[in-house]
């Protein structure tokens with residue numbers, strides 16, 4: 001058994017327990033809190049599920065480290081060291097969760113020496129468990145996954161996210177990117193509302209590429225490995241090497257498509273996740289004066 005398989009199996013078991021909590025809460029009315037913008041939401045369920053996941057893992061692996069979306073939002077430092085580290089998004093797609101739009105995922109990645117060893121993305125309502133262990137392939141509910149391998153961008157269906165940013169520069173950049181991709185032309189644009197599931201759709205071959213600017217490491221660390229292990233490629237929007245802390249990503253069916261997309265896509269400035277370890281994800285939207 002590969003060195004981290006036991007950890008991955010434990011992570012999957014914890015994700016299955018967390019899914020039950022999320023499904024119970026999915027049907028109920030939720031109290032919504034704002035984070036960095038009026039579209040960046042968090043609920044008590046996000047916080048409770050993250051605490052549950054971390055406490056279960058910490059009990060079994062007391063020396064491991066954690067980067068959790070809601071722990072960072074509460075002020076914990078965001079630092080990825082060489083130690084075994086679990087990178088957790090307890091509910092990816094919180095806006096969907098609040099609206100009962102049926103695409104919400106748990107994303108759990110595990111990194112050692114800053115290299116992702118396995119990734120788990122559980123699309124809770126669909127009951128689709130995506131998993132990948134480095135060098136051992138990608139799976140959906142245990143069935144092997146293969147990216148489409150498409151190399152012609154005019155034959156691509158592209159997935160992206162509009163994200164939580166609502167400032168003019170971000171919105172203009174995002175809509176200009178969509179316009180410029182459609183003018184190539186590509187076949188179409190889709191957005192599921194959870195970065196983790198968006199990227200896993202590239203691993204299934206159902207989408208041929210995904211790009212995003214502004215997401216965080218916990219949104220995509222797991223699904224980036226799922227894409228790679230399904231034969232896809234993951235790079236930065238500038239065409240360079242993928243860096244999970246850079247808040248910019250292209251995942252694609254082939255390097256040709258990824259590089260072609262990098263020629264079109266512009267990024268708006270956003271601080272790296274690890275730029276200010278105690279601030280990442282911590283911008284608080286002030287409802288009083290709207291920013």
Ligand SMILES: O=P(O)(O)O[C@H]1[C@H](O)[C@@H](O)[C@H](O)[C@H](O)[C@@H]1O
Pocket residue numbers: 040041069089091092093094095161162163164165193194195196215219
């Ligand atoms: O906050 P959660 O964990 O729901 O993550 C989502 C981000 O909030 C969006 O901005 C982003 O666009 C993606 O939808 C991402 O999944």
Ligand SMILES: [Mg+2]
Pocket residue numbers: 089091092093195218219
């Ligand atoms: Mg997320």
Ligand SMILES: [Mg+2]
Pocket residue numbers: 046069089090091092093094
């Ligand atoms: Mg989340």
